[in-house]
Amino acid sequence: MPSSAVNALPGDNSKPKPEKKGSLEAFKAVFAYAKPHKLAFSGVFVCALLGISADLLQPYLVKIAIDDHLAIGKKDFDLIGIIAAVYLGISIISFIFTYLQNNLLQYAGQSIVAKIRNDLFGHISKLSMSYFDKVHRGSLVTNVSSDTETISQFFTQVLLSLIRDGMTLVLIIVFMFQLDATLAWYCLIALPVIGIVAFLFRRYLREAYQTTRSRLSRLIGFIAENLSGMGLIQAFRQEEEQTRRFTEHNQSYWEGNMREVRANVLFNRTFDFLGNAALVLVVWLGGMAVFHKQIEVGVLYAFTSYIRQFFAPINQITMQWNTFQSTMVSMDRIWSIFSTRPAVKEPAAEEAVHLPLEQVQGRVDFNHISFGYTSSQTVIPDLDLHIAAGEMIGVVGTTGAGKSTLISLLNRFYDVTRGSIEIDGIDIRRLPQSRIHRIVGLIQQEPYLFSGSILDNVRLFQKDISREKVVEACQFVGAHDMIMRMPGGYETPLTERGSGLSAGERQLISFARIVVFKPKILILDEATANLDSQTEQLVQDALQSVSKGRTTIVIAHRLSTVMHADRIIVMKHGRAVEQGTHDQLLARHGYYAELYRHAKQASGQ
Structure with a gap:
């Protein structure tokens, strides 16, 4: 583990039961693994900034073509060709930097999770036997495989969304205010509504993810136990009974998954509705402004494009909410293992005796x-x-x-x-x-x-x-x-x-x-x-x-x-x-x- 995570461990814990740590502390401990990859994350930020800027310039170029040439009947085909070439060029730039950003982030994210997985397995192998007397093997299998994979998704999906979509949202707001401040303020009315919806859903989603993860651990543990004892099961003709018990575990996990799916669908569709409502508002207000010649048609086109793009990053961020919630649960579970100190401790350096093997009687x-x-x-x-x-x-x-x-x-x-x-x-x-x-x-x-x-x-x-x-x-x-x-x-x-x-x-x-x-x-x-x-x-x-x-x-x-x-x-x-x-x-x-x-x-x- 990184030194910062190690220093956060409790001093003396003779009990094998993990000591519970707050989500914030678990989050900080896991993020300590990201420090060696600061350069890679800086590269991701720069690539995202350049790629997003190229994307957001495209509607503005179309706006120039409409308002400064097409709407007024100006037949400057050379300039239109230049605008088209620039449009194509920034599309290529967006592609290149998006490719680089994804590769950099995948490299950093997978490296971080590989290190966490190595440290977790090494830490588990050093825990005392009393710990394994009380902790189910299936739960530990889930920790090393599934929980670390969830953290991998955080670094490669959620973090990417926070960087890319968060930056997109900020730049869209800047472009919208450049086009028309009044319409921009109307669009921002949706932000506090989004915040309220996210707050109301947060606890319900977290409970749903915790329930699903817990039931998955029990299911994996049951499978591992039965595979190990298959000879005994067949010898005593327990196939039907064990299948019945498996069905109960599987049904419980299915119910937890369905509860999670329903929560996600309701959460995401709520944001879809808010996005469509905002688009209707912009089209209506912008259309009225065009009729009254307060804004140009190209501005309305660009604004419509930006409002669609405005809700796209918000929707992407909210779609990652389930992964984020699941990540927090996984971080808590993994941190609870890292927080557990072996009941059997190594001797202090000043008390340790290094008995040469050849001298042992x-x-x-x-x-x-x-x-x-x-x-x-x-x-x-x-x-x-x-x-x-x-x-x-x-x-x-x-x-x-x-x-x-x-x-x-x-x-x-x-x-x-x-x-x-x-x-x-x-x-x-x-x-x-x-x-x-x-x-x-x-x-x-x-x-x-x-x-x-x-x-x-x-x-x-x-x-x-x-x-x-x-x-x-x-x-x-x-x-x-x-x-x-x-x-x-x-x-x-x-x-x-x-x-x-x-x-x-x-x-x-x-x-x-x-x-x-x-x-x-x-x-x-x-x-x-x-x-x-x-x-x-x-x-x-x-x-x-x-x-x-x-x-x-x-x-x-x-x-x-x-x-x-x-x-x-x-x-x-x-x-x-x-x-x-x-x-x-x-x-x-x-x-x-x-x-x-x-x-x-x-x-x-």
Whole structure:
């Protein structure tokens, strides 16, 4: 973001809910992006001035031809030819400068919106996970795509209209007063009427646009949610129910759009009526003045042309009113995101510790931590856990025991409410988040693969990681043969989420990522939960290879996954109720032994 926009951000906001800002402040913040393009906008202004001046000279030339030659029967064909040539010349000039003005404005407008879109996506990617817990994904998709596109229309349509049509209006008034001041004053009677109509429509139009945008966000969110869960929808035969719900969202959006259309039609037709009424008034008053020889016929012709052109820019400006209103809504929505500060903050420069990656040992200490996703819900009341460097720890427990919360805290997706988490004796709140995420590697139950080649998915599109390193990593985890069986080998394109691969193949690729990026602390969050026994063995072999020399924390429902861990932590209600090796825990006949017995019964052993 530009510095002016950044400086306007609120200082400390630990809540993920965006802080509301006034429309004026949002408008100023977005317009800060236009400052680097001042020269382009100056060019637009100059081109518009020259192009409009050329346009408005045309009726005046016709007036000269009528009053000074045709009306008095003067047969000076050479002068008429000169006037025609000048008319043609200024038409060409108008075309050239209008072309330049549009190109300059499109370049500046598209550049501004591209910068806003980049900054918005970058800002969203830096927000804490607590923000995404509360904000709907469909709304964010709308912000990045639709809202920024609306702002693009503001710079390329509304702003052009304000410059071109506003300047046209001023110059027309100047020309009309030059022709006849009395008729000009009669024309200006319409201006306060226009102002009153615009004021009366403003709030109604804004509410209509806000309603439409909100309903569009819900519709997009519903579509995204259903596309992601299409397998589940079909498995449970929910097609008709989801179609019914989609129809409700679509109908709601249609109704909002129709309300918006009705408001726009009424608004624009009101101005059409005012324009026609003003034209009738000018023709009547001007015609009477011609009959009484108070003005010439050419003046009436020019005045009629100017009064048509007078209402054309006003109508154009009012037609852009809906885009302007929609832009203000979009600016408010985007600014509300920019105004949101991450709940998890980077350490202050004087407190930050830049721990060299090669010096990391991998010791992890949870020092009497407590945490809750909300102030009323404590997930981990008090946990004191210490993991030695290079130790493999298994973490087990029933759903809701706090296992995944534990690793979210270690990754610093959230900050603890009390206590501290340390890596090699350094509080992770003093480590830059980019450094934490290089130290801590995470393999989740559903590894995320992006659209792109297998090569780029392993190295996560970082071109500085060579193909040789990727191949070596895949060989290390046992994924190389599987990849080479594919038609394109490492260049095989993957669809979103790697839907063309099995769960085990996706996990092997995620293991290869770990080898490439070499984190000192490795976390597996239910990484084998959805695998069959044969595929699980492949992944287990890869785990044995990857975990060597690393501190490894394995979160598992299947106790067989962690039986060979150096130590098993048994969690219940956010507390570590037992810990020890598999044999030690079984010998205690406690909670772990109970979980183990239930697991054996479930597997039929």
